[in-house]
Amino acid sequence: MRPTIRTVALLLGATLALTAARLSKSRTLGVYVAGEGSAASISRLLVDGTAPQPVDQLYGCGAIVQDGAALTLVDARLSGNRAVGLFVTGEGARASAMGVLVDDTLPQVGDGRFGRAIEIHSGELALT
Numbered sequence: 001m002r003p004t005i006r007t008v009a010l011l012l013g014a015t016l017a018l019t020a021a022r023l024s025k026s027r028t029l030g031v032y033v034a035g036e037g038s039a040a041s042i043s044r045l046l047v048d049g050t051a052p053q054p055v056d057q058l059y060g061c062g063a064i065v066q067d068g069a070a071l072t073l074v075d076a077r078l079s080g081n082r083a084v085g086l087f088v089t090g091e092g093a094r095a096s097a098m099g100v101l102v103d104d105t106l107p108q109v110g111d112g113r114f115g116r117a118i119e120i121h122s123g124e125l126a127l128t
Helices: none
Strands: 006-010 015-024 029-034 039-048 061-066 070-079 084-089 094-103 116-121 124-127
Touching: 006 015, 006 039, 029 039, 029 070, 039 061, 061 070, 061 094, 070 084, 084 094, 084 124, 094 116, 116 124
Parallel strands: 006 029, 015 039, 029 061, 039 070, 061 084, 070 094, 084 116, 094 124
Antiparallel strands: none
16 A cells, blocks of 8 residues: 555644544655644654655655644654654744654655754744
8 A cells, every 4th residue: 555645634724633543654744734723633643654755755754833733742652754753833833742752763865864853943842
């Protein structure tokens, strides 16, 4: 079976409540929440082994929240992903992480850059 490009993608004000899931070996992004009003509340989650996008071998991130969106993670693990495990970027992007483990994040295949557990650009992240 061919992996999906983004396992969970919320755009244009979409919302999601998800409990007890594994998102494994996706391509490009594991969880993607973007745009004003988009929000995800996810608990008991494992995102592992996200592969880069085929065209240039970049990305492979565990979770990205951007541009006015919100993400809440509770009791989650982002493991063995590429580039960034949890990335918060863009004006108004917000993430909250409670009981979250981010480990074994690898650099991007295409250019060898990054390999960061968490990265924040003009957004906010609350860790507990």
